[in-house]
Amino acid sequence: MLDAHLLRRDFPIFQRKIHGKKNLVYLDSAASSQKPQIVLDAMDKLYAHSYANIHRGIHELAEEATALYENSRQKIAAFIHVGDPAQLIFTRNTTESINLVAMAWGRKFLKEGDRILLTEMEHHSNLVPWYILAAEKGIQIDFTPVGEQGFLDQDRFQELLKRSPRLVAFTHMSNVLGVINPVQEMTQRAHQAGAVVLVDGAQSVPHFPVSVEMLNADFYAFSAHKMCGPTGIGILYGKRSLLEAMDPFMGGGDMIKKVTFEGFIPNEIPYKFEAGTPAIAEAIGFGAAVDYLNNVGMQAIHDHERQITRYAWNCLNKVRGLRILGPSAEERGGVISFELEGIHPHDVSQILDSQGIAVRAGHHCAMPLHQKLNVPASTRASFYLYNTFEDVDALVEGIQTVQKVFGSIGK
Amino acid sequence: MDDLYREVILEHYKNPVHKGELDAHNHDFEDENPLCGDFIHMDLQVDENGIIRNAVFSGHGCAISQASADLLLESIIGKPVDEVQHMSTQDVLDLLGIDDLGPVRLKCALLPLKVVKSALYGIEKDE
Numbered sequence: 001m002l003d004a005h006l007l008r009r010d011f012p013i014f015q016r017k018i019h020g021k022k023n024l025v026y027l028d029s030a031a032s033s034q035k036p037q038i039v040l041d042a043m044d045k046l047y048a049h050s051y052a053n054i055h056r057g058i059h060e061l062a063e064e065a066t067a068l069y070e071n072s073r074q075k076i077a078a079f080i081h082v083g084d085p086a087q088l089i090f091t092r093n094t095t096e097s098i099n100l101v102a103m104a105w106g107r108k109f110l111k112e113g114d115r116i117l118l119t120e121m122e123h124h125s126n127l128v129p130w131y132i133l134a135a136e137k138g139i140q141i142d143f144t145p146v147g148e149q150g151f152l153d154q155d156r157f158q159e160l161l162k163r164s165p166r167l168v169a170f171t172h173m174s175n176v177l178g179v180i181n182p183v184q185e186m187t188q189r190a191h192q193a194g195a196v197v198l199v200d201g202a203q204s205v206p207h208f209p210v211s212v213e214m215l216n217a218d219f220y221a222f223s224a225h226k227m228c229g230p231t232g233i234g235i236l237y238g239k240r241s242l243l244e245a246m247d248p249f250m251g252g253g254d255m256i257k258k259v260t261f262e263g264f265i266p267n268e269i270p271y272k273f274e275a276g277t278p279a280i281a282e283a284i285g286f287g288a289a290v291d292y293l294n295n296v297g298m299q300a301i302h303d304h305e306r307q308i309t310r311y312a313w314n315c316l317n318k319v320r321g322l323r324i325l326g327p328s329a330e331e332r333g334g335v336i337s338f339e340l341e342g343i344h345p346h347d348v349s350q351i352l353d354s355q356g357i358a359v360r361a362g363h364h365c366a367m368p369l370h371q372k373l374n375v376p377a378s379t380r381a382s383f384y385l386y387n388t389f390e391d392v393d394a395l396v397e398g399i400q401t402v403q404k405v406f407g408s409i410g411k
Numbered sequence: 412m413d414d415l416y417r418e419v420i421l422e423h424y425k426n427p428v429h430k431g432e433l434d435a436h437n438h439d440f441e442d443e444n445p446l447c448g449d450f451i452h453m454d455l456q457v458d459e460n461g462i463i464r465n466a467v468f469s470g471h472g473c474a475i476s477q478a479s480a481d482l483l484l485e486s487i488i489g490k491p492v493d494e495v496q497h498m499s500t501q502d503v504l505d506l507l508g509i510d511d512l513g514p515v516r517l518k519c520a521l522l523p524l525k526v527v528k529s530a531l532y533g534i535e536k537d538e
Contacts, residue, residue, distance in 0.1 A: 344473035363448070405421070
């Protein structure tokens with residue numbers, strides 16, 4: 001079993017005080033996680049000891065930096081159970097990964113009248129790139145509805161697959177409802193309907209063991225910054241055959257095999273999609289984050305989050321005037337979004353902040369989902385390996401303080 | 412930030428004086444902060460001398476946005492349009508009794524002023 005109190009010591013941020021005096025209760029890891037010292041050290045060490053540009057220089061530093069960068073790719077591939085690391089492209093984040101597919105695959109292979117199937121629970125990053133593509137190419141978009149309890153309506157999904165979408169894209173885990181979608185089954189059904197499948201793994205890879213090859217997704221996207229790694233670095237996994245058939249995303253150095261006055265020949269994958277000097281230190285920091293998570297153990301992290309989530313769900317569910325969005329504690333990941341009767345989430349968040357408690361307030365980059373749920377905005381608490389039962393107690397007390405400040409509203 | 416939720420803001424949020432609809436209005440406007448879901452609609456009645464005779468708002472959102480709307484309307488009723496069009500961020504903060512507000516919450520506080528100014532836009536040239 002994981003000892004969150006012990007793990008917190010690995011994260012320097014927990015030493016600071018909020019507003020000069022409050023202990024930090026960080027419940028916003030679904031937006032971005034905190035970083036352990038070893039990730040910071042790995043990046044510092046590169047800059048202090050081995051830094052040079054990669055893939056080009058023939059000197060010791062360039063060779064060391066290149067080896068570290070590529071070693072990171074291998075670690076991340078192993079982490080998500082992918083055999084061939086060349087199928088992992090370094091991007092800036094999940095958003096860029098999805099945009100890469102929309103631009104480099106969608107632009108080449110989709111045509112007017114084609115359909116794309118998304119879901120109503122997507123983050124804006126898995127909506128807007130497709131809206132842009134749809135407007136450009138004249139593509140129709142369908143949405144699998146969110147049904148009772150916040151689960152995707154699988155019957156409707158099956159129905160919508162009959163419209164023969166060329167691409168089916170959906171999130172592994174909802175960043176608002178905490179719902180974990182049955183990716184393997186949905187992927188299988190989408191493949192039977194002839195579609196290519198993209199999965200947004202931003203909320204899944206950081207929190208539980210994921211085997212991308214077992215899920216059999218064609219594309220799988222995630223970010224380092226939500227899994228103890230730095231900002232500015234993410235991954236797009238793609239099946240080799242698809243990546244090789246795609247045209248480059250951006251042009252520049254490193255993505256070419258040969259350039260003449262007549263044109264260019266693109267490089268092999270994954271370099272074909274990594275134009276220009278990448279975020280070298282961040283990629284190496286990402287590798288260190290994966291080492292850290294492996295040391296703790298992804299199953300242990302998942303089990304810990306389930307405990308915390310179950311405890312939080314039960315405590316929050318008892319608060320008068322509080323309504324939790326989405327399913328029961330047993331059927332969700334470590335995310336709880338809620339409404340507090342008569343009090344706007346911004347007010348909730350602001351008063352919690354004055355007590356050192358960091359939560360997210362708003363629509364969490366899922367405006368259409370909030371529209372569907374008929375909730376203008378919500379407050380979200382999200383949990384990670386460093387959260388404790390005491391954090392949950394502080395949240396519940398904090399919410400009671402919010403209700404006190406607002407007096408009898410909602411009662 | 413503890414003192415952000417002072418009595419005056421909570422009171423105007425819970426029991427707004429100028430909330431409702433105004434049939435006899437000759438200017439109206441509405442706007443929202445999509446990021447937080449604050450929404451404000453305003454009906455204003457301006458007389459031939461360019462004086463705001465009556466004004467009401469409707470909408471929903473956080474305590475800051477809604478209290479700001481109520482306090483703003485309280486302060487502009489009876490004032491000439493010209494004066495209201497020159498109101499500043501600081502004027503709104505003074506009404507709320509707040510010294511400082513983070514950038515996200517500032518948008519909440521300023522939405523009502525934005526709506527009023529939009530409703531009154533171009534009015535001097537008309538009359």
